[in-house]
Amino acid sequence: GLNLNDIQGDILIGMRKPVELFFFFGISNTAAFKSKLKREILPLVTSTLQILNNDTAAASTLVNIAFSHTGLVALNVTGDANNLNDPPFAAGQVNDVKNLSDPGTTNWVPQFVGTNIHGVILFGSDTEDSINSTLASLQSKLGNSISEIYSLRGAMRPPPNMGHEHFGFLDGISNPTINGFQGPKPGQAVVPAGEIIVGQHGDNVTRPAWAKDGSFLVFRQLKQLVPEFNKFLADNPIVEPGLTQEQGSDLLGARMVGRWKSGAPVVLSPMFDDPALGADDNRNNNFTFAEPGQSQSNLTDQSKCPLSAHIRKTRPRADLGLPENSTSFHHIVRAGIPYGPEVTPDETSSNTTEIERGLAFVAYQSNIMNGFQFLQEFWANNQKFIQRGVGFDPIIGAAGGAERPVNGLDPTGPVRNFTLSTDFVVSRGGEYFFAPSLSAIAHTLSV
Numbered sequence: 001g002l003n004l005n006d007i008q009g010d011i012l013i014g015m016r017k018p019v020e021l022f023f024f025f026g027i028s029n030t031a032a033f034k035s036k037l038k039r040e041i042l043p044l045v046t047s048t049l050q051i052l053n054n055d056t057a058a059a060s061t062l063v064n065i066a067f068s069h070t071g072l073v074a075l076n077v078t079g080d081a082n083n084l085n086d087p088p089f090a091a092g093q094v095n096d097v098k099n100l101s102d103p104g105t106t107n108w109v110p111q112f113v114g115t116n117i118h119g120v121i122l123f124g125s126d127t128e129d130s131i132n133s134t135l136a137s138l139q140s141k142l143g144n145s146i147s148e149i150y151s152l153r154g155a156m157r158p159p160p161n162m163g164h165e166h167f168g169f170l171d172g173i174s175n176p177t178i179n180g181f182q183g184p185k186p187g188q189a190v191v192p193a194g195e196i197i198v199g200q201h202g203d204n205v206t207r208p209a210w211a212k213d214g215s216f217l218v219f220r221q222l223k224q225l226v227p228e229f230n231k232f233l234a235d236n237p238i239v240e241p242g243l244t245q246e247q248g249s250d251l252l253g254a255r256m257v258g259r260w261k262s263g264a265p266v267v268l269s270p271m272f273d274d275p276a277l278g279a280d281d282n283r284n285n286n287f288t289f290a291e292p293g294q295s296q297s298n299l300t301d302q303s304k305c306p307l308s309a310h311i312r313k314t315r316p317r318a319d320l321g322l323p324e325n326s327t328s329f330h331h332i333v334r335a336g337i338p339y340g341p342e343v344t345p346d347e348t349s350s351n352t353t354e355i356e357r358g359l360a361f362v363a364y365q366s367n368i369m370n371g372f373q374f375l376q377e378f379w380a381n382n383q384k385f386i387q388r389g390v391g392f393d394p395i396i397g398a399a400g401g402a403e404r405p406v407n408g409l410d411p412t413g414p415v416r417n418f419t420l421s422t423d424f425v426v427s428r429g430g431e432y433f434f435a436p437s438l439s440a441i442a443h444t445l446s447v
């Protein structure tokens, strides 16, 4: 069984709070910080069990913490204990820019360029005020032992868009569950615990004992060009009998994602949105992409869902063969939240982003090369995945800033290929972290 008391709460089920703060810090005084990590931070760290039991009344703000590789070094975790055996983590995200096909670091938040960030504290709450007071009280206790390098505030969008990301699509529908933990809901991936949690069954990498029950946290600040995305849809509606121009634009957007704004999968509702389907978690994830006669070597049927669609690129389901879970160990648990304000009337009328908004992307996995990095590099950015002529993931696929061919978006004619000259999602950078177990914080990382 899993030690849910010891696994940080954001990893398997997410904090599920409407407001979040990501506080990136450097350690200035190792001895002082280690002692405060034990006495001041650890008592605030929220476990999975506390969230499951709704046992967080004592603290109106949920707290989690994770460290970068340079952070472990700053904590004097050295020798074998320092080797988590995860190359992207060891190198830091700034050194992964080429693999991820970010167009260099020109668009990166300057504080993410380099490896100065030692850790991140995640605060989640119902209100901004309660986050602010928890932060202020913690900062006064931590004093000069740390310094703030950067922070990003995330928040759910206001009604009627709560739970939807900034392009307008319902998010947080499909996350894997781990064997014997919760669910599964129909269509949900069930993966060995070790695919998400280090040191559990299915994690076959050799690591120091203290790392057990932790997970790698990938953080990315992903800016979204919402008015530009909407302009692209308005300019390129799919033309089919029975569709208005606006419906044709909505269909194009839905095929880029693989889901309608309500969350309804296009493979189950190929022409129009179906809000009842989108809202029903017994049906909205229950599909495999398999069509009659589909074979892995010849995936030609894109009439319902393009092979390039974001959710098909990032979880190909039956495209990799069935049963899905024995053939793919490239699953991540996503726990991100939107950041930035709603689109203003000015931005809508000029079709141009003036104020930054996007997704504070968080992904957990036991192995960054198999998880986030693999999904981005070998699936989303790979024009030949899952076969030649598929093109990029139109949402997150990156070509180092070059234009991106995307095929299969138009159900009326596979010859109508798109070449996207705008990246609707722009990487502002981030860092790779390790979210340790509570006992590792108590016995290894602090004093």
Ligand code: N7H
Pocket: 165, 167, 169, 170, 171, 172, 173, 174, 175, 222, 223, 224, 257, 259, 310, 311, 312, 314, 315, 332, 334, 358, 359, 361, 372, 375, 376, 380, 395, 396, 425
């Ligand atoms: Fe994606 N979007 O709004 O278009 N994503 N994503 N993502 N994403 C998903 O099924 C989005 C990003 C995955 O199990 C949905 O829960 C945006 C990165 C995976 O079927 C929507 C951004 C990576 C899934 C979006 C972004 C992934 C998924 C449908 C950036 C990994 C689940 C909601 C700004 C490298 C697939 C849902 C499955 C779903 C969007 C980023 C991966 C609407 C806007 C960087 C694995």
